[in-house]
Amino acid sequence: MTTAEADQEVTAAFLVIGDEILSGRTKDKNIGFLADYLTTIGIDLREVRIVPDVTEKIVDAVNELRAGYTYVFTSGGIGPTHDDITADSIAAAFGVPIDVDPRAKAILEAHYPPGQLTPARLRMARIPEGADLIDNPVSKAPGFRIENVHVMAGVPSIMQAMVDAIAPTLKTGRKMLSRYVDADVPESRLADQVGEIQTRFPETLIGSYPRTNDGRFTTQIVIRSRDEDTLEEATAAVREAVAGALA
Amino acid sequence: MTTAEADQEVTAAFLVIGDEILSGRTKDKNIGFLADYLTTIGIDLREVRIVPDVTEKIVDAVNELRAGYTYVFTSGGIGPTHDDITADSIAAAFGVPIDVDPRAKAILEAHYPPGQLTPARLRMARIPEGADLIDNPVSKAPGFRIENVHVMAGVPSIMQAMVDAIAPTLKTGRKMLSRYVDADVPESRLADQVGEIQTRFPETLIGSYPRTNDGRFTTQIVIRSRDEDTLEEATAAVREAVAGALA
Structure with a gap:
């Protein structure tokens, strides 16, 4: 392969996070969607992993995948509940602090009626330091990008809207x-x-x-x-x- | 967790092998099936990976997963064509020789009309040394088990029949x-x-x-x-x- 050809290869891994996929209770709909989408825009999806809601598993997978591919995409675990540990796990993977992000908080404040931005909902504004937000036109709570890792929701309609939001920012290769x-x-x-x-x-x-x-x-x-x-x-x-x- | 409880945990990983899943051309139907099946019989599916038809990727994934879980199940890449490299990759992962297996050859000889067991078809009888065969009631070419790794076809109807064939041999835990x-x-x-x-x-x-x-x-x-x-x-x-x- 010449350097010119190598330059044209943009690769990706997809990390699906969630006990509910591994137990069979929820059937994944995001893998097929993202595979089609990336192929269409000229990015080679090279690996997919599904891991449970376990910090160590998420950290290890993110660190291994982000070192190996141009981009990593994740889905799942960024909601308001105790089992939504993706944002904290990504911060741990990058070794950066995480706290309520003023930009994300402003989005949620504008969305919920006064007094309704409960501590649980505010959890959705926890974003690792240094990350950019990913727009969520469906239910507002944003995803985020840190370096080459894009962290998105697991609900297919939200995940798909987030992929549309980030697609223009992605480097794409010569199409297969x-x-x-x-x-x-x-x-x-x-x-x-x-x-x-x-x-x-x-x-x-x-x-x-x-x-x-x-x-x-x-x-x-x-x-x-x-x-x-x-x-x-x-x-x-x-x-x-x-x-x-x-x- | 007490030792008695730990004894009851039987874990598994599923490795899906095939370029066609990663390109989006084929939509995986085996993950949801196996997740449901394992949950029902009391085995915890803890991780899924999808890798392309690339020897090194298959070898690395198999070796990592078989060290981490009670069982590994794979689907895909055991057909007769040049891109069916799973059996050879599994042999490489275990560091054992691979050749045409007399038991598998006998099954194919009984299945095809005289003279029809071409070199390509005979590829499907290549089984790593020390492996047991897994029965394929649908199209005869067998899967195989080596240590804790079960290697099965990617075609859903065949994969499902193979899971039925091996289920009685699996140790199962206390059901979740x-x-x-x-x-x-x-x-x-x-x-x-x-x-x-x-x-x-x-x-x-x-x-x-x-x-x-x-x-x-x-x-x-x-x-x-x-x-x-x-x-x-x-x-x-x-x-x-x-x-x-x-x-």
């Missing part, structure tokens, strides 16, 4: 383009040819995915590349291999 | 019981009281989850404990707090 070829044969029938095409086009990423259609196994071959010409050439080779397998 | 209380107020209205109840019942896990109902924010409080009496007491306290907030 993709094509797919469906084949009405099991993937083992194509495996040798597709493996050979992958070897022939090392700068593409070729995936072979089994599907079921009406009880039969079929295949979808996905070809990905940042270069359009390479993508078209490799896709043509896959189409030819599929035609051969069907013949 | 749960109750929930719905409250028609935003969670910030209940935060102080619920936090106090969590402090009063340290052996329970109390979660507070914001919901939206017809545009309004409501709350579901989830109380979890391995002890039924404690669970009922804590739940009663939450019900009382909710009644107070509604009054």
Whole structure:
């Protein structure tokens, strides 16, 4: 890989925080959303982790991920209740103090009727020192960004609005383009040819995915590349291999 | 926690392997399934990771997770194609050789018509030395277990059948019981009281989850404990707090 190509790669990890996902009680809807979103804007999602509401687990994961990727996104644990420990955990991960942030407090004061900004609600204004706020158009309590880590809500509608809010601030890479070829044969029938095409086009990423259609196994071959010409050439080779397998 | 209680804890991590999940092209359906399944049989799912089809990433994740939890489950990457590198990566993680396994080969030979067990298909019989096979009633190519790591297919119907196959072999803990209380107020209205109840019942896990109902924010409080009496007491306290907030 040349330096110019390396410069175009912007990578990300997503950290989902919450006991309720691990117990199965809540089914995550944010991973698929963020995966699609980042792919569309040219950021490569390279890793996802789901951890419980346990400070040490959050701290360790954040520190490992922020060292390894351009960006880290987190969801969950920034509400007003005792189990919302994400903000404090992020402060601990960065080794910075955390307290009620005047900007966040002003947002909540403007939102709640006089006298309704209870101590519990004020917890949502706790922001690590040095962080920027992330706008929450849905329910006001903000997320925040500290260095390369973006801390967002777990409720999908709020999380999605926050992603929209931060997207313009993100560095994006040359977009990964993709094509797919469906084949009405099991993937083992194509495996040798597709493996050979992958070897022939090392700068593409070729995936072979089994599907079921009406009880039969079929295949979808996905070809990905940042270069359009390479993508078209490799896709043509896959189409030819599929035609051969069907013949 | 007493030793007797610690003995009852059986923990697990789930490693999802596949570029297609991280690109958003395929939406994972296995995490929610396994979370529910493990909770039901009394195993605590404590962490989930999604990694790409990259040997080093798989090896590092497997080695970190198998040292930290009673069980590791993986899904994805055990098919016949060039991007199916899970079995080889697991062998590398354990530092054991891998080759075509006579038991797995026999299963595939019985399944495919004579002459149809191509080199690509035979890849699916590559099993790390010392592993036990996991039965695949759907499409025959087996998964495998090596020490505390269970390696399964990514296709949900196959993955689910494999989980059913291994469930009777798993050590399970004392089941985590749960109750929930719905409250028609935003969670910030209940935060102080619920936090106090969590402090009063340290052996329970109390979660507070914001919901939206017809545009309004409501709350579901989830109380979890391995002890039924404690669970009922804590739940009663939450019900009382909710009644107070509604009054």
